[in-house]
Amino acid sequence: MAAIRALATLAVKGAFAELAVRFQAASGVQVEAEFAPTLALLDRVRRGEAADVVILTREGLSEMLAEHRVAAASYVDIARSWVGIAVKAGRPHPDISSEAALRTALTQARAVAYSRIGASGILFAELIVRLGIAHLVNAHAVVIPQGLTAERLLTGEADLAVQQISELKQVAGVEIVGPIPRELQVPAVFSAGCMMATDNVIPAEQFLKFLRSPEAASVLREAGLEPVPS
Secondary structure: OOEEEEEEEHHHHHHHHHHHHHHHHHHOOEEEEEEEOHHHHHHHHHOOOOOOEEEEEHHHHHHHHHOOOEOHHHOEEEEEEOEEEEEEOOOOOOOOOOHHHHHHHHHHOOOEEEEOOOHHHHHHHHHHHHOOOHHHHHOOOEEEOOOOOOHHHHOOOOOEEEEEHHHHOOOOOEEEEEEOOHHHOOOEEEEEEEEOOOOOHHHHHHHHHHHOOHHHHHHHHHOOOEEOOO
């Protein structure tokens, strides 16, 4: 069976297994994937790691295009994602519906978990500075180098977890409170392309086309992502 290898940002991991199954059923091509934050994937590619397809933030893929590592003609935007907040299942949901309510929720939480790298971590670190509460939140924050912040809810290390909603949904036993007010954030856009060095151009391009299909869109929505219209 033909196979392609993808390096993909963590935000799409929740949708990827089903996407791969459906693509394989339609094409006969198996998709093997590894997941990490975009910054980590950029470093791996620059150190020579091989792949046929990469799925990164739009900014990360733009860097790969500028470095001539990704074929420009293959570039596609796949989905948008909003940063949200989760709590452990069964716990009260704080009000985060406005800037004032969010500020109160973050400063009254015993601990807030967020990631050091990745689109959500960068956005959140900048947001709490803009809100004037960085010193209060960071005094008790659980800042992880990478991975799924909602896991810290299950261990009791944090009361609130902040990350892309699609990443929060990957952890069983938590509940999504909702997105951070949309006027306070810009959605992350996740984009894909074929690596210039791939020997599997045709199946890689077929997979990218599939990711823009109506069938793929339904899987992305279920995983907490917003498909980018074709």
